[in-house]
Amino acid sequence: QSVLTQPPSVSAAPGQKVTISCSGSSSNIGNYYVSWYQHLPGTAPKLLIYDNNKRPSGIPDRFSGSKSGTSATLGITGLQTGDEADYYCGTWDSSQSAGLFGGGTKLTVL
Amino acid sequence: QVQLVESGGGVVQPGKSLRLSCAASGFTFSDYGMNWVRQAPGKGLEWVAVIWYDGSNKYYADSVKGRFTISRDNSKKTLYLQMNSLRAEDTAVYSCARYVTGGGYSTTFDSWGQGTLVTVSS
Numbered sequence: 001q002s003v004l005t006q007p008p009s010v011s012a013a014p015g016q017k018v019t020i021s022c023s024g025s026s027s028n029i030g031n032y033y034v035s036w037y038q039h040l041p042g043t044a045p046k047l048l049i050y051d052n053n054k055r056p057s058g059i060p061d062r063f064s065g066s067k068s069g070t071s072a073t074l075g076i077t078g079l080q081t082g083d084e085a086d087y088y089c090g091t092w093d094s095s096q097s098a099g100l101f102g103g104g105t106k107l108t109v110l
Numbered sequence: 111q112v113q114l115v116e117s118g119g120g121v122v123q124p125g126k127s128l129r130l131s132c133a134a135s136g137f138t139f140s141d142y143g144m145n146w147v148r149q150a151p152g153k154g155l156e157w158v159a160v161i162w163y164d165g166s167n168k169y170y171a172d173s174v175k176g177r178f179t180i181s182r183d184n185s186k187k188t189l190y191l192q193m194n195s196l197r198a199e200d201t202a203v204y205s206c207a208r209y210v211t212g213g214g215y216s217t218t219f220d221s222w223g224q225g226t227l228v229t230v231s232s
Contacts, residue, residue: 092216
């Protein structure tokens, strides 16, 4: 059971929009930046969002991030079949003095 | 370009030890904090440990604290993970990941290796 809670799965049709939530507490999301990763099987995870809402170079603006209180959200618009992957949120936790990942969310593009 | 290559994985009996290495190239290794992240079969990502650019700070997940030790040799551009008292639940693909800065309290990793598989089994 992860300290950061994500829905196990989400789905939407191509071209549509989807959001993935990540719920934590004041010892983690509430006081630290959140990052988001896309992970395709057999490949290295790819950083999509860092510092809550910033995109690394090369990440399209279809991907967005936000944070409010102790929760964060990843948004993906204009869904493509190539977006099918597992998505993870991550942050630091002061009570454990450790990094944390959410349990992951499997995105299916129907 | 940034390259991180892990090695040292394999099959090991419970209670035994193993040391993983992560060879870095394509960037100034001594400027960046480094992490180990693992993924057990069929499970999600689990952060394992971090070491800051100069080795001054190290932090561990509760699940490995007291058994695993992270270290680095900046002259060799290599990151290590010494794993002792291994358990079946440590079976996973272990990947090294580069912090975007020299250190800090985040999970912002901009480069990852492909990972090395550790299987703990009798």
